[in-house]
Amino acid sequence: MPSTSPDDPWSSVADDWGRYWGGFARPVWEPLLATAAIGPGTRVLDVGCGTGELLEHLQQRGARPAGVDPAPRMVELARARAVGADVRPGDFEQLPFDDGAFEALLAVNAFQLAGDQERALAEAGRVLTPGGTVGLAGWAERERNDLDVINSALAAADDEEPPEDGPLRVEGGLTDLLRTVGWDVLDGGVVPVAWTARHDTDLVRGVLFGEDASTIADLAPVVIAAAASFRGPAGGYRLINAFRWVVARRPER
Template identity: 50%
Template sequence: MIRESEAPHAADPHGWSGVAEGWAELWGGFAEPAWRALADVTGIGPSSRTLDVGCGSGEFVAFLDRLGASAAGADPDPGMVGVARSRVSGAEVRVGDAERLPWPDAAFDVVTAINALQFADDTDDAVAELVRVTVPGGLVGISNWAESDRNDLGTIDAAVAAAAGEDVSKDGDLRKPGGLEALLGDGGLEVVAAGLVEVVWEAPDDDVLVRGVLLGEEPQVVAATAATVIEAARPFRTSGGYRFVNAFRYAAARKPG
């Protein structure tokens, strides 16, 4: 379940080209409450030089562009970068890992990473790189899923894992209270804001539910697991489909200078 797991089993985080269009369709705008929270606490606005690291299919980059910011994005997957470029033709979107960003020092006023740093080989190295491309006095903002028991979709994760005979992945440090703040503090930054936002995912029917939950899985796995997903989602059924209430944590910190 590539949108929530700390280490996705459905696709290599550095090879998502095969699911880029599906991701954009099913999950691209999902984290908007977290976007808005980070944009607010970092003061992004007209003329702000901004970089979104791990930008995926570019929805947050497009949001920054609508705010009037000078927006850029980076993602390790060329397919995701292609979708992002088509979404925001005026933005500079480059292929690049969080630990090796293709920009010079102090290039941006605000640097963000949303549901991305948990995929880095070394999160401390990734934060150091985000800090490197941030101007002195600039801000770094990060956000990702909160702990599993705050997420309705955790029920689906558990059911899919059980059906596959796997253990449910334990929450990583970044999902726990204080985890993001500790990471930023360890990177030499002064935390200026942190919080929790509600993030809702909705599926209008069984087809979208199964495609979203099992995005990136092989067809035979989808066929074998679809009934499990639908049954696990039964408590979240509404008159209009399915509705899952989840939570993202966010934190923002200032670079010295």
């Protein structure tokens, strides 16, 4: 997590986020869109839209997307990328849209950041039409992610233990939560997601985005050494990770 203002931790790193991570989760978009039956004309809200890559993809598919993100710089970049999309600042727990405004809601690598997940799902239900669908996706457990090798090395360098998997990262976590609050789960699964870096500089900046220059200089050798087994003959890096996804239908009120 970037070490910036607690009220807006992402705006100052939004440009680097878009450069290194913006389209990272693309492989999970297709099962979400297919299962949620998102196509031409579908009104879709992308919560935690970041720098707008999914919004742009939805526009290209003929959908009618809108976005929301708590970071003003993310909103600015998303508006520039997905020209014409209605992108607003806001939080998952208090979405700035009318009741029944959308037929589908997506949250990719965002739902786990909601402070009150049950309230977030209640808000999702509020802004969806009857029969509307929600699609959630996020990181699977650490053992499925090559990036964990680097994160574990960084934790060891700080004499810390790597963080434990949260409940939404493990099998059944997302589906159990959705069923607990009354959503009808339609389908879900795990998708491999590759993260690539062209060279050492991109590897280090992508992993350590948001850190100050001295910290990056200190930790760069740790990152490069930990990633050695993922380096290709041309000098680039390819790390295979995994995202869990689930699509569910809004409960009847």
